[in-house]
Ligand code: G
């Protein structure tokens with residue numbers, strides 16, 4: 557309950573901020589895109605993880621406001637980088653299932669792109685398998701509209717959800733993200749090695765790009781590159797950081 561009222565207050569006070577984690581192209585070592593991740597620092601409660609407050613925000617009906625703030629802030633950051641002549645392919649924004657399932661979601665995204673001025677080709681949205689739990693047809697239709705606008709769609713935490721592989725052929729996906737639980741202890745965990753290889757092959761067979769999450773060691777990166785994974789994200793390259801700290805990963809336009 558304390559957290560609940562603090563969360564209400566945090567929205568009013570605008571106590572959130574975003575950090576960004578680069579996605580590294582394994583073959584070239586260059587940063588490609590960035591995933592935006594929300595952070596909340598409360599003066600009394602300290603740093604609260606989104607793993608704790610995002611589910612709460614979903615439960616108490618605040619996820620839409622928070623999610624739109626994230627989208628707006630990430631798009632504004634993207635425009636700032638472009639204005640400074642800093643290149644990146646896309647900024648990825650996590651979209652909660654309840655936010656995606658609202659019938660005004662596509663309109664809101666379109667509005668935010670218009671008001672911030674971020675070209676749709678610089679935006680990626682990350683959805684989870686749970687987005688297919690209810691209103692499948694409506695979600696598919698919305699994602700197709702977003703895709704037609706030029707936004708790319710990533711499936712996050714792949715393999716951890718409730719779903720069958722059914723949605724992989726139904727959704728207009730561009731990227732598949734291997735959940736970090738399957739990247740852990742590669743190359744020593746033979747089950748994870750087998751799963752990672754299979755997911756990379758599956759993604760490529762479906763013409764999707766594959767991102768591995770939670771890459772912490774060079775050995776993991778070597779294994780992933782050898783097995784033709786396209787991109788990697790993780791502490792080996794960078795923890796999620798404030799935009800101002802990411803200049804090493806942003807290439808000035810020549
Ligand atoms: O960044 P971190 O590992 O602390 O994130 C914990 C969880 O919170 C992850 O599942 C991540 O996807 C989720 N998360 C982080 N930022 C956002 C956000 O802006 N929106 C949503 N819906 N989830 C987020």
Ligand code: G
Pocket residue numbers: 577593650712713736769770771772789790791792795796
């Ligand atoms: O659910 P999602 O994949 O969006 O969550 C990503 C989360 O993983 C973020 O909260 C981020 O802070 C965390 N993260 C990013 N890189 C690493 C890493 O190399 N190791 C671990 N353990 N967590 C990571």
Ligand code: MN
Pocket residue numbers: 591650682712
């Ligand atoms: Mn994510």
Ligand code: NA
Pocket residue numbers: 712713714733734735736769
């Ligand atoms: Na994940």
